[in-house]
Amino acid sequence: MNRCLLLFLLVSLSIKTSAQQLTPSERELYNLVMQYRSEKGLPSIPISRSLTYVAQTHVKDLMNNQPVQGNCNMHSWSDQGNWTECCYTSDHARAECMWSKPSELTSYTGNGYEISYFASNGVNPIGALNGWKSSSGHNAVMINAGIWNRKWNAIGIGMYGNYAVIWFGNEPDVQN
Numbered sequence: 001m002n003r004c005l006l007l008f009l010l011v012s013l014s015i016k017t018s019a020q021q022l023t024p025s026e027r028e029l030y031n032l033v034m035q036y037r038s039e040k041g042l043p044s045i046p047i048s049r050s051l052t053y054v055a056q057t058h059v060k061d062l063m064n065n066q067p068v069q070g071n072c073n074m075h076s077w078s079d080q081g082n083w084t085e086c087c088y089t090s091d092h093a094r095a096e097c098m099w100s101k102p103s104e105l106t107s108y109t110g111n112g113y114e115i116s117y118f119a120s121n122g123v124n125p126i127g128a129l130n131g132w133k134s135s136s137g138h139n140a141v142m143i144n145a146g147i148w149n150r151k152w153n154a155i156g157i158g159m160y161g162n163y164a165v166i167w168f169g170n171e172p173d174v175q176n
Helices: 003-017 024-039 049-065 095-099 101-105 125-133 136-142
Strands: 113-118 154-160 163-169
Touching: 024 125, 024 136, 024 154, 024 163, 049 101, 049 113, 049 154, 049 163, 095 101, 113 125, 113 136, 125 136, 125 163
Parallel strands: none
Antiparallel strands: 113 163, 154 163
16 A cells, blocks of 8 residues: 555544544443433434534533623533624524524534533533433433424434533434
């Protein structure tokens, strides 16, 4: 094999493996959510590099910049990054500012739908899953119930400090 081809293959492999990866805790959370979905007779959802990037970016923004202030809840984004600030309120009046984050930050073509979790003593996969299971709205997103009766074709997971988020998308991720 000539040197140029070998170098090209090595660079291509390193780019592919350096793409958005789950941490061990995020991988555990993904596996727990997929096991839970399986128990409900639902299929696994492919991991999305784009949605994982959005999830990992968002938990760091939540932890480091704390956009959760006043009426802004955990779906909010600060003005401290390469994204549009978003104050997501409980009346969902500005839901689009959250749903559009995947297409704003990545090449993902569809909207993203987020569930978020906070633990004052730091998050762990089992605590996050149990928190979401005990919340009817978050649980509905995970198991495609009610208004969330749709097929998820992409999922991204982020955990950092006191926060965990999962992003769900209808469209497959072309980055996979």
